[in-house]
Amino acid sequence: MQLGTVDRRDDRPPFRQIADQLRAAIERGELRPGDRLPSEATLIQHYGVARMTVRQAIQELRTEGRVVAEHGRGVFVQQPAPVRRLASDRFLRRHRDAGQAAFLAEADKSGVRPRVDQIEVTKTAPPADVRERLRLADDEPVVVRSRRYLADDRPVETAVSYLPLRIADGTAITEVNTGPGGIYARLEEAGHELGHFVEEVTARMPTTDERRRLELADGVPVLVVVRTAFDTGGQPLEVCDTVKAAPAYVLEYDIPAR
Amino acid sequence: MQLGTVDRRDDRPPFRQIADQLRAAIERGELRPGDRLPSEATLIQHYGVARMTVRQAIQELRTEGRVVAEHGRGVFVQQPAPVRRLASDRFLRRHRDAGQAAFLAEADKSGVRPRVDQIEVTKTAPPADVRERLRLADDEPVVVRSRRYLADDRPVETAVSYLPLRIADGTAITEVNTGPGGIYARLEEAGHELGHFVEEVTARMPTTDERRRLELADGVPVLVVVRTAFDTGGQPLEVCDTVKAAPAYVLEYDIPAR
DNA sequence: AAGTGGTCTAGACCACTGT
């Protein structure tokens, strides 16, 4: 690939000139996804600057999510994540009847290989915002189901479900394996007719912990979706708090006009 | 405020220990929004480390969007933007009947002072993804309405609407001022009955241009919402491409279960 | 063993902000 030089009379500081040149090379397609950038040593030599200067240039591209550094290997142009489109019909009954939880049904449709790991089930007191959404009495216990979803072995989402113990107790919901159709199928078997869901969507930068669990590069935001499931009588049955790697998702919602 | 020390036997490198301690102080409320962090010189003294080490710690908090550095003044805990909750009923007819466009109606509800500026109206050929969503014939022209929304004088959202010229021509939609109830009121007056909307939601880091128009700090992601309006016959009438400062918004959607 | 990026030190000069 072709690199320029740093111009000390330029308004931009050297590290930004270097960052701009590398960014341009990526956008021209001279560096393609998966390609390794020139090593720090090469850039130091080429531009005649100190190491911190080229590191700062690379840092800028990392914050933008354009490149990923791999210790001992090099810095690589980011592979765009395969996008998963979540349509608002993904919780329809017919998917549960087919014996599939929402994530699995959705994965099938987009042709990726789904996997679930890091499943943990506990019984405890919920955080305040969950207690409010579930309209729980003080100190009322809940079942907490935590898990991580992977598509083609890349982690894409973490999810934590909260259900009042009085509703979930005695069902497979308190087991690690909930059986065909997932939580919602078990709720309906137990006589709770699902009425509607409310999803609250926000975006933010991940915590250090989330960055680790979702294997996120620097500068990659997350979509936070908090879904509350209500029965036909308007009573909340479940709160599901999910954190998704933002570049991997498009959420689609249908809104009636009247 | 109370600062700890760096422990060289700790698994975490010093810069991360310092970042963790500052982050904890913010979360404990010991450092409140608007407060200045201890200066680099103070931190260097206190922890007995080199300057680059404390800068790396602060860099981590900046990437997380928790603090903002101001050259010559200091590093400050980020002021959380007032959150605007967008409910899925915000496009209901009754708001238009009340003579208010969606943004104004919504602002009233959350008690902020709304403003719209940078309004530009042009006629041109749309980008490919818009042409697809509007099911346009090749080279079919559209009206493009671009504007910026502010809440309490802080920019929170930019929006670009595209409408087929054959639909918008001869209405106030092609004027800078669309009149009471906004675009959708004018469409209904022209005999187009609104049926439903589809919103596609993604999140990403802003471009340099978006960061400037929305006056975003480093490390603040944006929510991108692309809304397509359909008439009762399922024909697309409008595509609206919005970019929102992520921390300022919660999007709320209602999803039927059957 | 050689090459890569990760972390750190101890300085330097500069630009911006406030008094």
Next chain:
DNA sequence: CAGTGGTCTAGACCACTTG
């Protein structure tokens, strides 16, 4: 002016990956 953060230099040692 002093105090702040922004940029840069020239080294050092370490941890990880690959051959």
